[in-house]
Structure formats: structure tokens, C-alpha cells
Amino acid sequence: MGRHALLDAVIPLVAERFKALAEPARLxxxxxxxxxxxxxxxxxxxxxxxxxxxxxxxxxxxxxGFVRRRKRGLFVHYAIADRQVAKLCALMCARVRAETPRSRNGG
Structure with missing residues (x-):
């Protein structure tokens, strides 16, 4: 797994983040x-x-840490925190598409 190994100390933190992404509204x-x-x-x-x-x-x-926010006048504006968040979502979406029976059968 290289430099990003799942060390014992970070496993609960990673699990907490994946749990947050398990909610469809957040996605x-x-x-x-x-x-x-x-x-x-x-x-x-x-x-x-x-x-x-x-x-x-x-x-x-x-x-x-998935989103950042900034106040502008009376409004708070939200954005993706960084490219890694979008990359994580794209990676999982690609994985799910690859696992669907339709994509495995070529159509």
C-alpha cells in the first residue's frame, strides 16, 4: 500500500469519513x-x-474536510475542499460502473 498505508491510528478516521459518504444526501x-x-x-x-x-x-x-466554506456578504459559499475529494468520488463511481452487470456484458 506504500506511503498511504492504513495504519492502526488512521483506520478509525478513514472509517469515519467513509461512513459520512454512505449518506446519499451528502453525495x-x-x-x-x-x-x-x-x-x-x-x-x-x-x-x-x-x-x-x-x-x-x-x-x-x-x-x-470534504468541503470548504467562505463568507461573502450575508451568504456562505461552499465548495469542494480540494481535487482529492472529487478524485475519490470519481474513483468510486468508476469502480461501481465496472461492477454493474450491464457494463460487464458490454452494454
Whole structure:
């Protein structure tokens, strides 16, 4: 596994982050944020999730380092924290697509 080995000390931290990504609403938020920066209100409109729900999920994603936020006037703007977050999502999506029966059968 090289320099990124799963050391005993980091296993609980990695598990906590994967657990956060196990929530479909959080994945919806990350998908929207991979397109561009958004405010909470914009995310509510694009995901059709409730405002309180979006805020709660964004707080956790921010705490765990998946998203960053910046205040501009009265609004807080959220964005993907860095390219590694998008890369992780793309990697897992590619893996899932490769495992689906349709893609294995060539169509």
C-alpha cells in the first residue's frame, strides 16, 4: 500500500469519513459542489433537500474536510475542499460502473 498505508491510528478516521459518504444526501451535495461553488439556498434548490437537512450535512462535510466554506456578504459559499475529494468520488463511481452487470456484458 506504500506511503498511504492504513495504519492502526488512521483506520478509525478513514472509517469515519467513509461512513459520512454512505449518506446519499451528502453525495448529492458533493455532486452539486463538484460543478461549482454554491450557497445553502442554491443547494436546497438543486438537490430538493430541506434547508435544515442541507445545513446539517454541509456542517459534517466541512468538519471532515470534504468541503470548504467562505463568507461573502450575508451568504456562505461552499465548495469542494480540494481535487482529492472529487478524485475519490470519481474513483468510486468508476469502480461501481465496472461492477454493474450491464457494463460487464458490454452494454
Amino acid at each position: 448529492q451535495l458533493l455532486r452539486a459542489l463538484m460543478q461549482r461553488e454554491h450557497t445553502v439556498n442554491e443547494l436546497v434548490l438543486s438537490t430538493r433537500l430541506g434547508q435544515a437537512n442541507v445545513s446539517k450535512h454541509l456542517q459534517l462535510l466541512h468538519t471532515l
